[in-house]
Amino acid sequence: MTKLRTSAIALVLAAGTAAGVTGCSSKEAPKAKAAWNKAQDTAGAYKSLELKGEGTSDGKPATMTAKGDVNGGKLEMSGKIGDGTMDLITVDSKNYMKANKAFFTQTSSGSPAASNTDKIADKWLEMPADGSSNTGFKELIDNIKNDSSEPNKKLLSDKATVSEDKADGKDAWKIQSEDKKVTAWVSQEDRRDILKTEGFDSASVASTSGSSTKSDESMKTVTFLSHDKDYGIKAPSGATSITDAMGS
Secondary structure, three states: HHHHHHHHHHHOOOOOOOOOOOOOOOOOOHHHHHHHHHHHHHHOOOOOOEEEEEEEEEEEEEEEEEEEEOOOOOOEOOOOOEEEEEEEEOOEEEEEEEEOHHHHHHHOOOOOOOOHHHOOOOOOOOOOOOOOOOOHHHHHHHHHHHOOOOOHHHHHHHOEEEEEEEEOOOOEEEOOOOOOOOOOEOOOOOOEEEEEEEEEOOOOOOOOOOOOOOOEEEEEEEEEEOOOOOOOOOOOOOEEHHHHHHHO
């Protein structure tokens, strides 16, 4: 079942190319380096996050939402790959998953799960412990704070541009690299909360796995919906061990 869990978790990745519409500036824009440095510091202090992403997985359209503790603990996410859908909850070091037949078929070909979809689809399943840990959004935040990464170098460059824009209806400063391949939208408030990113290197948005398995799955756009909230994440009721559900 490691392949199944890895495939589910690998759905939530942040990477891609950037595109945007430059707004007409009516305010004095900050310098790109100062604005992004402040956004990095602000993001580094987040205790919890809620995100959504859009991209592809194995050439199929993919979407995701995720919320939970930044440094692990409680995590809840939902994803869609083509016709496949999945929900994943992590509480007290236990992982619970619910997915439809299409998801199991797409992500677990050749495994026992693929031949038992009638028994396990659309049910909350407790996944077997495999020694991995819930790292929450730590990889994402570490990626944002890593000044030596290429995306960050581009946003911190003197050649990056800043313009006034909107991000999901919110007033924002749009920071864009000279080559227009990396873009970040941050709030116009002094906190510079990150509102959206495009063009960052592949990195897990949220993960319950300690591995760094390669994947061709990516989220081209990641939107930061909220932060520092208690999302009330709880273990699902009525969950069954996946081995029991398959009758083994």
